[in-house]
Amino acid sequence: MANLKALYNDLQKSFNSNDLKKCGTLLSQLKIGLIEAGLLIPQGDPSLDDLIVARDILEIGAIWSIRTRDVPSFDRYFSQLQTFYTDYSSLLPPSKREYPIRSLNLVRLLTQNRIADFHTTLESLPLPADAIADNPYISHPVNLERWLMEGSYSKVWNAREEAPVEEYKFFVDSLMGTIRNEIASCEEAAYENLPLKDATTLLFFNNQSEALTFAKQRGWQVDLSNSTIVFAKKGEENMEIPKEKLITASLAYARELEQIV
Amino acid sequence: MTDVEMKDKKEEDKKTEDKKEDKKEEVKKVPLTPVAEIKANVVHIGRAVSTIEPRFTHRVLRTLTALRKRIDDAVLREAIEDVFPKESQNKVSLLSWLGPAPPSSTQAMDVDSSASTPPKGPAPTTEPIPEVDIYFRLLILYHLLKQSNNGADKDKLSKAKELAQESVQKMHTLNRRSMDPIAAKFWFAVERTYEISGDLAEARPMFLSAQRTAALRHDDDTQASLINRLLRSYLAYSLYDQADKLVSKTTFPTSAGNPQLARYHYYLGRIKAVQLNYSDAHTNLQQSIRRAPPAKVAPGFYQAVHKLFVVVELLMGDIPDRSIFRHPVLEKALLGYFEIVRAVRTGSLSQFQQTLSKHAALFQADKTHTLITRLRQNVIKTGIRRLSLSYSLISLKDICVKLHLDSEEDAEYIVGKAIRDGVIDGKLVHEKGWMECSGAGGTKRGYGPEVADVFGRRIGYCLELHNESVKAMRYPLNAHRKELADAAGAREREKELVKEIQEGDLDDEEMGGDF
Numbered sequence: 001m002a003n004l005k006a007l008y009n010d011l012q013k014s015f016n017s018n019d020l021k022k023c024g025t026l027l028s029q030l031k032i033g034l035i036e037a038g039l040l041i042p043q044g045d046p047s048l049d050d051l052i053v054a055r056d057i058l059e060i061g062a063i064w065s066i067r068t069r070d071v072p073s074f075d076r077y078f079s080q081l082q083t084f085y086t087d088y089s090s091l092l093p094p095s096k097r098e099y100p101i102r103s104l105n106l107v108r109l110l111t112q113n114r115i116a117d118f119h120t121t122l123e124s125l126p127l128p129a130d131a132i133a134d135n136p137y138i139s140h141p142v143n144l145e146r147w148l149m150e151g152s153y154s155k156v157w158n159a160r161e162e163a164p165v166e167e168y169k170f171f172v173d174s175l176m177g178t179i180r181n182e183i184a185s186c187e188e189a190a191y192e193n194l195p196l197k198d199a200t201t202l203l204f205f206n207n208q209s210e211a212l213t214f215a216k217q218r219g220w221q222v223d224l225s226n227s228t229i230v231f232a233k234k235g236e237e238n239m240e241i242p243k244e245k246l247i248t249a250s251l252a253y254a255r256e257l258e259q260i261v
Numbered sequence: 262m263t264d265v266e267m268k269d270k271k272e273e274d275k276k277t278e279d280k281k282e283d284k285k286e287e288v289k290k291v292p293l294t295p296v297a298e299i300k301a302n303v304v305h306i307g308r309a310v311s312t313i314e315p316r317f318t319h320r321v322l323r324t325l326t327a328l329r330k331r332i333d334d335a336v337l338r339e340a341i342e343d344v345f346p347k348e349s350q351n352k353v354s355l356l357s358w359l360g361p362a363p364p365s366s367t368q369a370m371d372v373d374s375s376a377s378t379p380p381k382g383p384a385p386t387t388e389p390i391p392e393v394d395i396y397f398r399l400l401i402l403y404h405l406l407k408q409s410n411n412g413a414d415k416d417k418l419s420k421a422k423e424l425a426q427e428s429v430q431k432m433h434t435l436n437r438r439s440m441d442p443i444a445a446k447f448w449f450a451v452e453r454t455y456e457i458s459g460d461l462a463e464a465r466p467m468f469l470s471a472q473r474t475a476a477l478r479h480d481d482d483t484q485a486s487l488i489n490r491l492l493r494s495y496l497a498y499s500l501y502d503q504a505d506k507l508v509s510k511t512t513f514p515t516s517a518g519n520p521q522l523a524r525y526h527y528y529l530g531r532i533k534a535v536q537l538n539y540s541d542a543h544t545n546l547q548q549s550i551r552r553a554p555p556a557k558v559a560p561g562f563y564q565a566v567h568k569l570f571v572v573v574e575l576l577m578g579d580i581p582d583r584s585i586f587r588h589p590v591l592e593k594a595l596l597g598y599f600e601i602v603r604a605v606r607t608g609s610l611s612q613f614q615q616t617l618s619k620h621a622a623l624f625q626a627d628k629t630h631t632l633i634t635r636l637r638q639n640v641i642k643t644g645i646r647r648l649s650l651s652y653s654l655i656s657l658k659d660i661c662v663k664l665h666l667d668s669e670e671d672a673e674y675i676v677g678k679a680i681r682d683g684v685i686d687g688k689l690v691h692e693k694g695w696m697e698c699s700g701a702g703g704t705k706r707g708y709g710p711e712v713a714d715v716f717g718r719r720i721g722y723c724l725e726l727h728n729e730s731v732k733a734m735r736y737p738l739n740a741h742r743k744e745l746a747d748a749a750g751a752r753e754r755e756k757e758l759v760k761e762i763q764e765g766d767l768d769d770e771e772m773g774g775d776f
Contacts, residue, residue, distance in 0.1 A: 086500075116536040123535050123631055124499045149638045151678030152671045186677035190689045198691050202673075242713075249717050256724045 004033045008053055015060050023064045030057050041083060051092055055084040059097045066104060066167040078105050089126060099137040100165045106141035110148070111174045118145060136164045144175075151186070153179050157204050176204070184218055188231050196227040295331045298324065299340040299400070306392050310439040318442045319518075321396070325446065329403040334359050337404060341397060344389055351394050358401050358424050391435050395443050398428045402450045406457065418458050425451040429467065438480070445482035452490045461494045468494065476511070485517030485525070492528040499628075501535050508532065523552035527566050534569065534632060539577045546570045556590040564594040565627070571598045572632045575605055578639060597623045605636060608644030610665045613637065641666075641675060642684045649685040649698040656695045669694070 007030050014022040039054040062077035078101065085098060102125065109118040118141075125138065132138050140163065147155045156179055160172045180203055187194060187202065194202075200211040208227075215222050221230045302321040309317035338359055345352035402424055409417035429451060432444050448471070455464040468490050475483040488511055495504035513525050526549035533542035549566050556563045567585060574581045585591060586599045597620035604613035617624070617633060624630040644664045648655060661672040676696055679685050687698040 116538070119535055119537060119631070119635075120501045120505070123501050126499075146634075146637060149635075150641055151675040152667075153674045154668070154670045183674065183677070186674070186681045189681040190677040190687075191691060192688060194691055202691075246713060249713070249720075253720060253724075256728075260727060 004030065004037065004053075007033065008057060011057065011060060015064070018067075020064065020068055023060070024068070027057070027061050027064060031061075041080070048091065051084065051088060055081065055092065055095060058084070059095065059101060062101050062104075063097070063167060066170055069170060071108060074104070074108065086124075086126075099135060100167075103137035103141055104165060104167055104171075106138070107144070107168060107171045107175070110141060110145055111171050111178060113178065115145070140164055140168075148179065148182070153183055180204070180214070184214070188218075188220075191231055193223075193228045193230045196222065196229060199229055295328065295336045296340050296343070298328055299332075299336070300343060302328075302396070303340075303344050303389065303393050306396055306443075307390060310390055310392055313439070315439070315442055318392075318439075322442060322446050325399075325403075329400065329407070332400060332404055334404070337397070337401060344393060344397075346388060349388055351388070355394070355397055355401065358398075358405070358420065391431075391437060392440050392443055395428065395432060395435075395440060395447065398424065398431075399443065399447050399450055402428070402447075402454065406450070406454060409457065418454070421454045422458060425454045429471070433471075433474075438478070441480045441482045444480075445486040448483065448486045448490055452493065456493075456497070461497055465491065465494055472511075481514035481516045482518075484511075485514050485521040488513055489521055489524045489528065492525070496528060496531060501532055504528070505532050505536070519552045520554065523549045523554075523562070523566075526552065527562075527569070530566075530569060530573070534573050534576070539573055542573045543570075543577060546573060556588065560590045563590055567591050567595060568598060568627050568629060569632075571595065571602065572629050572636075575602060575636055575639060576632065578642070580606055601633060601636070605640050605643060608640055608642075608647050608664070610637070610640055610644070613640045642679055642682075645676060645679045646685055649687055649696075653698050654695055655698075657689075658694070660696065 007026055011023060011026045011030060014026065034054055034057065037050070039050055058077050058081050062074055062081065065071070065073035065077055081101065084092065085102075102121075106118060106121060109115075109121060122132075122138075122142065125132070127135065127138065132142055140159070144156055144159065147153070147159075156175070160168075160176070163169065163172070183203055187199070196208055196211060196215075199215070200208050203211060203214065205211045205214065212222065215229055222228075223230055302324065305317045305321045309315060309321075338356065341352055341355050345355070402421055405417050405421035405424065408414060409421060428447065432440065432447065448468070452461070452464065452468070455461050468487055472484060472487040472491065474480075475487055488507070491507055492504050495501070495507065508529065513522075517525070526545045530542045530545035530549060533539070533545060546566060546569060550563075550570065553559065553562055553566060571581045571585065581602060586595050586602075597616070600616045600620070601613070604616050613636070621630065624633055641664060645660070648660060648663060657669045657672045657676070660666070660676065661669050664672070666672050666675065673689065673691075676685075676689060680687060680689070685698065687696055689696055
């Protein structure tokens with residue numbers, strides 16, 4: 001245990017001075033220590049102080065994973081923290097890192113487009129529904145999700161600077177990638193043609209050349225002479241009769257009727 | 262082998278007798294006193310165990326809800342005194358759970374009842390079967406819960422909890438299959454005890470291990486009951502993840518009764534709705550409504566399911582039937598939801614927000630608040646659809662004003678998304694800043710594939726209903742044995758015939774020989 005304490009102090013020091021490399025090595029040593037002390041997944045009746053230390057270590061681990069851009073590792077730390085956040089919530093004093101980490105997790109689910117998981121997680125938050133709006137950490141991802149679903153992409157774009165936690169920055173890029181693709185697919189359906197200049201602003205690009213490369217990626221036709229994007233009109237949707245499905249259904253009915261009569 | 266058959270035959274005889282008795286009882290159905298009813302139930306349970314026919318136990322349990330409202334200390338005491346022999350250990354332990362009534366009053370009660378009711382038979386001398394013991398424990402547990410006044414009386418509550426724990430232990434050690442239906446009911450009472458005392462999470466390990474045991478023993482009744490208990494406990498703490506995992510790891514016994522199925526489907530509907538799987542949630546809730554007891558019998562459940570059902574239907578983009586909101590049981594409970602439906606139908610964001618904040622407390626109590634906030638986008642979509650139907654050309658600015666959106670920029674993105682999602686048929690012209698709608702001609706109506714789909718689903722449901730009713734038909738136990746016996750007899754006769762013929766042949770030969 002004494003060894004653990006020293007390592008823990010080291011970890012806190014290097015975490016505060018943002019020494020990512022040292023944090024990594026210390027974390028893996030500490031995790032082994034936690035397992036040996038039976039604290040990683042608390043068993044038996046550990047003392048409160050030990051639990052708090054274990055929670056601290058895991059929290060630092062989660063934030064460290066984001067800083068080192070290691071999402072799977074964040075996922076692991078987060079599931080380990082779940083035990084502390086849900087099962088021991090009545091015993092332990094609330095951690096000030098809890099909501100930032102929960103909120104990071106929500107944003108992560110959003111960027112990975114796991115909307116169902118996002119809502120399940122949101123539902124299981126130990127907060128009453130009207131407190132969500134008051135909690136800056138949680139309301140941010142909740143608003144992001146709402147805007148994404150509505151289609152208010154400009155609000156998402158504007159909100160990227162208002163992130164309540166430093167570590168959001170890591171997710172911003174991938175989130176912007178997601179909404180750009182969303183907008184692009186909307187444009188394909190909604191416009192017949194669009195001036196390149198407007199497309200640039202609509203897609204939140206800084207200059208037209210970026211928009212051009214994006215257009216190439218999506219396979220859009222760009223009319224360079226009057227600099228507009230022409231969206232290939234999809235031919236009249238051919239209404240095909242789902243023959244196979246209808247036949248199997250009819251056959252199934254026939255078989256069932258045979259059984260009844 | 263013969264022995265067994267003999268027994269079966271006897272049982273058959275007994276059963277026909279039973280049936281006669283059943284009929285008789287039904288004919289002269291006078292309201293029994295609670296004590297008499299309990300005693301009659303005890304007889305039924307005994308019969309169920311001796312004939313291996315759980316039907317009787319189920320019948321007893323059906324009366325439980327009505328019965329438990331009418332029992333009190335004296336009734337229980339008297340029934341226990343009558344059913345158990347004098348020097349019974351079980352009797353002592355059962356009586357210890359009841360309030361410490363002065364012995365003289367019990368005596369008086371005894372005298373009283375013997376005076377008023379027809380003369381009692383001699384006190385039983387043999388110990389009744391353990392099922393009866395558990396049945397009494399169930400009654401006492403309900404009684405204690407009633408006395409605890411929904412948790413107001415902590416003393417009774419802790420007593421109920423103790424009783425629940427002890428009885429669970431007892432059921433476990435007894436391990437009798439004939440006890441399963443009662444055990445299933447008992448688990449329900451156990452859960453209720455823990456829920457009232459507010460530490461449902463504490464009971465979870467107990468439920469989990471009991472569920473495993475029940476699954477191993479193919480004890481369908483208990484398993485169904487326990488899966489529902491666990492789901493309820495998970496959902497009470499909003500642990501949707503765990504609940505979802507439990508559902509995917511277990512198979513709900515198909516033979517479970519309607520009340521359990523209704524509950525299960527309701528919980529499933531809840532989980533699916535949270536996971537945005539609205540069409541599945543819709544099916545589950547529909548099943549739940551169909552399986553649920555009539556609205557007047559269980560109004561609470563009926564209302565809860567309908568609340569969720571309305572929200573899910575709205576989230577799917579449908580508008581619920583108006584008749585739901587006129588139903589006498591639902592009218593009051595669904596008032597808030599009705600206003601939400603109105604807001605969604607008119608597509609007015611401001612009205613929606615107002616209603617939401619007005620009824621926020623109600624929605625939170627129903628745990629539908631987060632689901633309803635998801636409706637925001639549906640409101641916008643409905644609004645856009647209405648605009649697209651009434652205008653052939655409309656500027657983005659007007660859309661913005663009419664739908665109370667924050668900026669034109671937003672409006673453009675939102676309309677674009679609506680077009681992509683197939684909500685409306687139209688196109689945007691960016692340079693001029695307007696939306697062109699292709700009018701009514703563009704909307705596809707008629708007998709498309711989706712009609713075939715809906716039709717197919719309905720046919721599937723009807724066929725399933727038919728098949729299930731066929732499966733649910735009951736045939737008398739061992740009826741085929743009679744035929745077998747007949748067949749055996751016929752074979753016997755045939756053998757004799759063959760023998761006779763052979764002998765006859767011999768006779769003939771002999772006779773022939775003689776001549």
